Amino acid sequence: MVLELQKPRPIWQIMFSTHHTDVGLLYLITSVAFLFMGGALALAIRAELFLPGAQIIGDAMTFNRIFTVHGTTLIFLFIIPFASAVGNYFVPIMVRYKDMAYPKLNAIAFWMIPPAGALIWLGFADFTWYATPPYSIISAPGPAADMWIFGLKILGISSVLGAINFIVTILKCKHPDMSIGQVPLLAWSFLSSSLIIIVAIPTFAAALLMLLTDRLGVSGFFNPAMGGDPIAYAHLFWFTFHPEVYVLVIPAIGMMYEIIPRFSRKPIYSYNSGIFAFVLLSIVGFSSWAHHMYATGMSFTEKTVFMIGTLAAVPASAMHVFNFIATMWNARIKFSTPMMWAVGGIALFFSAGAGGVANAAMPLDFSTHDTYWVVGHFHLFVMGTIAFGSIGYLYYMFPYVTGRMYNETMGKVHFVMSFIGTVLVFFTQHVLGLYGMPRRIFDYPPIPEWIAMNQIVTVGAMIIGVSMAIFLINMIYSSGKGKLANTEDPFGVGGKYYYPFEAKNPSH
């Protein structure tokens, strides 16, 4: 039974359960906790950059530690575990199977996350989420750097175990009456992103080992003093982490594929184009990793190949956007909170994509490389698209998980403030980058335009911070004292649901 909070059980029963909804709940709580922890660090960064000079953070090293852990936390400990939470809850139900294919493996994959998070937070490394060599191997202080490496290693194993589970559940455990062409698009998004993980992660796993042995001084893969090459690390890292961007964004789009038709009261306009676009994104995601490295002295031919490879993602992304627009056409849309987040996420996804096209053009990339343009572009994707889709889906699944409704007004206020804040922060950061402000700096010269734009960005970040506080209050209060939800149709839009509340748990 999914309604964990409506029929409370001892916490240890949920913690030691291997049932997919229990593991999903653990993923959910953990990922949302890390969302707030990583978000608090973002506010510290923005408070520091409100004015030139040292403000609230004492020194550059501490600043570096804060943004390293901020990035690592929100990518690896919020976005990915949140997607796993949704996948655990809904994928087995969507493919009509009693559980994930390997329940114990599923629980093990989750229980790797808390120790990995502890390693990252207790170490508090300072070499960015990219673990920049040669700094990371020559002079990054230990044990923080080593703890980060071990933490990422554990998270990588967790991701691979989760991916294997999703692939086997969808391909081998789906109901015999159900063809792969009938599997809902949310489950397809998990299949696509899991396949990317299986191909992409081992490369970074190898790079982490090489980084560790370099730090121990027994090898010199990335150490120029020993004949190594830091650019080799860049290739290994981005071979994993450009596709990883699609690992993050594809489930979020899958969540939008659940929300948009439901609240439009129509089926998705083109199911097949959704599948096609997922598969296409999974493939072209591997043809663009070197666009992160135009400035490293690659030949023009190589750069051109990767530029075209990057632009190949545009049609697939545009297909999703047009699919959503066509679905909403002639609909009778109910703008409940999840729908508002999904529509806002689509709009920001399109803006982020447009910035990405400009960024992918290599002559322009030289102007924007390592500036705040890149920070704005990346964050518009992870916050504007992925977090918006995820938070929208959290509101959507809330009544199924708790048996209660969240406060709709607070949810809408949360959305409006977050949308305004996101536009203020990340659109302004694009302009700040064009004005030449480099990323990852603790202090900056008192150029009036830089100061003004940094202040706009900080105000936007604070607006998001306040909206997140409203969100937290809403979630905590409503999960205990919210109105009882009609779990057969909690949003009053009709249509056929997957009825997650009917999922039987034989171990309860």
Next chain:
Amino acid sequence: MKKLVGLFLVLAVIVVIPAIESAFAAGDEPGEYLDRRAVIWNLFFRMMTIAFVVGAVVSGTMIWQCWRFRESHPKAKPTAYEGTDW
């Protein structure tokens, strides 16, 4: 829908061709000269023009349809799927 796809295909070609041109224009042969600053900003303004035009069309469409197809709109009518087991 086909016209829309055609329009975006044309726009995509307009973006890709100058980007490739400027990539190859800056060849490695000695004596070749390229005012990179002018080329880059030229490309930037061209691409931004396209991005803003496409962005305005898509965003405008989304804003309009959110307004027109909301359930509280006076002309809102049930979809063909409501009341069925879709």
